[in-house]
Amino acid sequence: MDRAAAVPHDAAHDADPPGLEELLGLVARGDEQAFGRVYDLISPTVYGLVRRILRDPAQSEEVTQEVLVEVWRSACRYDARRGSPQAWVMTLAHRRAVDRVRSEQASSDREARAAAADTQRPYDEVAEEATDRLERERVRRCLDTLTELQEQSVRLAFYGGYSYREVAGLLSAPLGTIKTRMRDGLIRLRDCLGVDW
């Protein structure tokens, strides 16, 4: 077998390193080297989110692996007209993590997750990049612009992996209210973050 692919790719002589979208196009055609670069770009975000939802490090690693292999397997599903590659990957990651959490159903764990989603700010990284810190700050500021119920609904569903029925139970609010709060909370976040889709 040709081991040329194992030689680290030297990005330095690329005038403009390919972005995630371009790399996914290569991955869709079976380019393993491009996949390695995709891994480097997205694995911290995937792992961070999955870990946030699952909390358990071993399970988080497992699900992160599943997500990344899924990115490889279904790279041809990514359609740039429907959204950014980051959104596509993170949708896969969130769905996988949520599926894992729902298949567990250990109630003590679920309570712990509720507490985590409720009080923890997104932090706990030691060597974070400056850009990551900025992004984190921006997200935190935008979450602060939400009403209490909007913020809790979005946090519990997104960072806690709860269904809207569970969120309604946890917050003792009617189902219809929670559905609406999730939507208007996301609208406010979207506008605050300057998302232009």
Added chain:
Amino acid sequence: MGQDTHTLTGAYALNALSPTESVRFEDHLADCDSCVQEVRGFAETSARLAAATVQAPPAELRARVLEEVARTRQLAPAPERLPEPRARRTWPWLLGLALAACVATIIALGAVVLDQGRQVDELHANEQRIAAVISAPDAVSTSAEPMEGVSVTVVSSETLGDLVFSAHGLEDLHEEDYQLWLTRDDGSVYSAGVLSVDEAGFVLPVLAEPDEGTEGVAVTVEPEGGSDQPTSDPVMAMPVTG
């Protein structure tokens, strides 16, 4: 769908709906551009929420992932388009949504089919023919994952002229049935019967004799007992190889 369906965009984007609700909402998305637009914006917003949780995974994970990738077959791009119904109903998303984009073609019979093999032993009607299709030397199996947790397999044998459909992971329906349709290249569809889904979401294999021009299969949710023609958009559809 009630008038508040549009407000489900948020819960949908946060993966906070049950699988059945998600499928129904995706039905709604097929006809509602404003919801599609909103869901896209929310997916981008969620990606930003995710970006605030960045944490480097353990270094060993990279080698493990690359090693698995090296032996993992990629989904092939799907045929350009699924049959486009020209008469009666239009199924807009047959051309668009997720499951149409990639279809895995498995030459060897996969685990799903082996499961079916066990089920098959317990069947009375059609059992011989189903077993014959699954074990035919020229059996071609096509699988797809139309949505998270749901897998669909179609096995067909050209020499026998039969096709076996099976799936698992389907949610239980109340007072409604899943109905299987075969879709022809001229856009017409014909029923292959109502699916029988057990509590575990396992669909008993259905045997069908596709006629000339059959290109794919589709499943819709119909009133109990099924309909003569589909009355709703498919919850899944896939082309049939061979």
